Amino acid sequence: MGFLAPWFLAGAVAAGLPIYLHLLRRHRTTPLPFSSLMFFERRTQSSIKHRRLRYLLLLAFRLAVILLLALAFANPFIERSAASISGDKLDLLVIDDSFSMRAGTRLADAKRDALSVLDARKPSERAQVMALGSQVHVLTEPTQDSGVLRSGVNSVQPTDTRASFGELAGTLRSMAETVHTPIELHLFSDMQRSAMPGSFAEMALPGNVSLVLHSEARGSEPNWTVESVSAPGEVFDPKKSRVQAVISGYHTPAAKRSVSLVVNGKAIATQTVDVPPEGRASVEFSSLDVPYGLTRCEVRIDSADSLPADDASLFAVKRSDPRKVLFVYESNDTRSPLYFRAALTSAAESAFNLETVTVDRVANAQPAGHDFVVLSDVASLPSSFESALTNYVKAGGSVFVAAGTSAARHPRIPIFGDTITDSRYYSREGARFLTVGQTDPSYPSVEKANRWAGVKFYFAVRVAGTDARVAARLTDQTPLLLEKKIGEGRVLLFASGLDNFTNDFPLHPVFIPFIDQTARYLSGMETRAGSRIVDSFLELRTAKEQSVGVEVIDPDGKRPLSLKEATAAQSFQLTRAGFYQLRLANGRQDLVGVNADRRESDLDVVPKDILALWTGNTGTSSPEASSGTVAQDQKKPYSLWWYAMLLLLVAAIAESLLSSQYLTMSREEP
Template identity: 25%
Template sequence: MSLLAPFYFLGAAAIGLPILFHLVRRRPKQRMAFSSLMFLRPAPPRLTRRSRLDDLLLLLMRALAILLVAAAFTRPFFRSAASTQWEPPGRDLLILVDTSASMRQAGVWDDVLETVEQTLEDLKPQDRVGLMSFDRQPTTLVDVAIAADELSHADAVVAAMKTLQPTWYDSDLGLALATAADQLNGLGGEQARLSRKVIVLVSDLQSGSRLDMLQSYPWPPDVRLRIEPTTPADSGNASVTVLEPTEEPETPGVEPDPQRRVRVFNSPLSTAAQFTLHWVDAKDQPLDTASVSANVPPGEMRVFRMPTQPADAVAVQLVGDAQDFDNRSYVSAPEPVNKRLLFLGDSSAEPRERLSYYLQQASFDTALQTIQFEKLSPDAAELETLSVNEVALVVVAEPYSNAAAERLDDLLRAGGRVLCVLSEPVQASSDAQRLINRLTTGDTSSADEDVDENEDDDERKRAIRIREADERDYSLLVDIDFRDPLFSIFADPRFSDFSKIRVWSHRTVEVDASSDWQTLARFDDGAPALLRLDVGDGQLLLLTTGWQPTASQLALSTKFLPLIARMMDPTAGESKPRTQYTVGDPLQDAWRAFSTWQGPDGRVETIRPTATDMTDWFATPGLYHFAGDGLQQTVAFNIDARESETQPIDADKLETMGIRLSSHELTDEQLAEQKRQMRDVELEENQQWWRWLVLSALGLLLTESWWAGWRARRLG
């Protein structure tokens, strides 16, 4: 027999009360007449040494009643042998191993292997185990619910760990934890219902890992997280990052700063503060350039300027840090491309009255491209084979030709840029109107004909009409849209004054108010000066005056070169080409124009225009060389800067996001004791021996009362 509340048996000590009452000398019940009590003192009953008890049976009944009541309060029950046998339920363990770039710290991966090995050794026969790795994406290597062929779960985990190595990707801890919790919570079957579900996280818990997913993720109540942190040999870390070139103001004649800026970050746990920066070549050899001394206190970030990049330099190396996985930042300068500025037209014999004269004398070369000026006939067959990649801008002027419109149509819709200049009086502008309408709508009607009413409504809205403006001494450019990328370079008050440019003659262009034509600048008489229309993937620009001295002072002003240069830039100078990317970034659309690329390890891949499976193409930091169709480009890939933030996060931060930690979980011994107590309560509630004990005590008390009364009457 077992007792559910054995401490209540202390109440059995009350058995001494009946004995005490039986030993107390009581006040006599009979009264006798006495002459006077004034000289006597009252005396209470007191114990006396008696040699025997008067009524043993009555005493035994009272004592036994007290024992039965005390036994009832202890809630006794009988425990069978089967009820004492209990084994703790099995566990479903999912080992979640961090393989991001920060796990390349010295000593960390060895710690990972030891932790996984110890976890497998602690498994019990009824446990199941799985393995999942994660960096920017989680990957299931061993499924908890699916047994491996000819291998136990533990052996499958061991085999998978032999093939696992840290990658160069960044870390998304939030996504990995949510995926692992969903996998455990979704396990089916009776074993999964009874088992304890535990995620064993093996990670350095670096603070740069993303946790966004956990902000809105409802953590399953049956899943626990056990954290097994890994410790590097040196807790400090410093990193270097080459910054993209700054957006310097585009002023003609001002060259960009050749020095590159680098950012050095030093971990708060670092013990070092003095570092050295220098350029290295493709063979990791330092170059004979001046090094830069960098003093960065722990927990701070500072920016330094490097010497001009040598021609054979590929990266900036940081020296003085114990953790070298992020001590190199690769850099590539955009390679200049050769492009053509084509001019169609010019009927004037006087050189200074030709539009092409001013384009030919100007230089539009930049660090990113070399512009070669060429003058072609409007009927040149070469216009039919022009490529968007080789042509920066096509300028069309008098005399206008329908043949030129037909040849330029494909180039314009494929992404080319065409500038039509109305530099001649309106008497000769009917050809210009036909050419522009041909490029925008396919309409070939003359200046005196109405637009075909059977045309599509959108095409009718794009059609224009050109007439000569009213005669004036001169006109000025006003109402310029400085918010547009084409004119944003002049938005600064120092460059926004166009009042010194006088226009002697211009044309008036009539467009539908609901059309897609954009008016970027107007004359002071309200007539449009510069218009733009998107045609396919390209742009058609229309300038309603010329820049030769007989038409305007535009070619002689400081605004001419920047304006034409902006017209040749497909983004109008608003975006700079990126030269640095993060490891794991996808293939950019601009790179599909190349046919092959070669990685830093010498691997060569063919780029298919419709390729989609490219998840592991850029998995290693270094320089990637693209080539094809006579073009070349070098792009630098580096690890994510967040991987350098190696100081660990506090586990309490995960708990505040709703994650249930296994540190609050009962041990097997505690769980076994809890289960035993629950079974004892269940057995006691089923048997309820206390009821019989209470009934027995009540019956005994009734018998005791009857016996005491009967004996008192007999003695009396």
């Protein structure tokens, strides 16, 4: 026994007050007539007798009221086992509906065992049904109604999510803050090892929860799966597009698997691959012949295990024509078009069709038919072409200007418009070269640049950069990469050349991602991700695209977003495997293939010693634990406050009745 607020016991000292009041009771005598006092002897009368306690029963009740009041505020409690108060117990049935439960008859077995537990419980016991995936879903409220509970169990359907025992433990810890009765947790799961969190402490259960495990797996089962697929999100030349896939075996013997590339439901290529015991094998398809537009594709293997749901990996591709790029350069410059073309071809997988033309032949060229234009160290432009290019930019086009030594001979940068304030020949100075000092990592062109480490700049032009965003600077603070908005378009200025005379940038590997990201940024081409993982989030709009409606169609052809969500939601969680059709806030139509987390394909189970540690039963298992492992009996404080208050009420009533009776008797005395 203990006290939750023992300092209130100090109030027991107030029990001396009724004793003190009883001793102060005034002794009263009734005068009697007598003929003469001569027959009385004079003596001193003692008051001790008059100060003896009277009405002892009334005093006892008054003392009891004060002592019980102090006891009630001290909140006494005793520790009782969860089993001794089973009448208040909540039976919590949690059924694992994650992707791995699709193997064989695991989910059906789990539902059957859950119904058996419901049938065996006492009718007076409350129960609740939940489902466990990446999150815990409440299927019923705590109830004694068997019909409602059985309906909740039967409603569980397999999902494509990944189970998380850490999420389950966190939910129970939250429940324990409001539910103080004992909870007997029945977990029906295949006890997959991948469901365990990174730290075992995340699986800790609160003190009022006892755990009963019902394993629906008979150990680790062999399973082959398409672990991953590498495919381009956008196809420009089907003959140059490659699809690579990794086939994995978990707890499997050596085997031959047939691998097929499926486009719009039709297999266009098939290969046979040897998968080593519990190993991986790669397969490559040398072309991806798809029609124009968005196409549904998958890599599939022949089914040979109890989990056929992971025998295919879905992805979507978009077939488009290559973007057109106009590259204008001086006739004596032979290196910059060579380096630019090599970088663009290496990185962009035929995404761009580069058209090169010298400045003396560009007068009649029309920039309007190109996705962006490159001016490589051009001193001046024909007036007709410069006028057409200016109108092209104002209408929303993009231009990339590289200012080398030829451009430095003129006071103004074409199209960009800023005046050249200085030409810095670092090769003639003491340092001989400069490097990049600052970069803006949020700018697309330098996002993967790693600060252009090791690149040496021997020459650069300095411009005022009025109203321009500076994405990179040299160590002497000279702006190296600037962007200026002109009308609806943009002009990007690189304050050095694209050859290897003004710098050695083209000789470094970082030159390829710089050209690739710049080309994609200026042409407005977004990098597509043709496949996603279940439970990942898809961005629907940017901060500038608020209140614009979007549309999402799930694998069943339904629209999961309400009208309000379609105009306000920033992102959407992909909760199922399959193809999702999208219309984003920018108006772009898209198609995404969603696959279950391949960690669910490893059907390895949690070792028994870890399960025993989780349940708290590390001793010898008893016969009753054949179908489940029961945690050790939990102790919980059981408050006696109500009992103390009940006794206080009885004592108060008795004291009131008794004092009223004594008062009546005192008034009736002569």
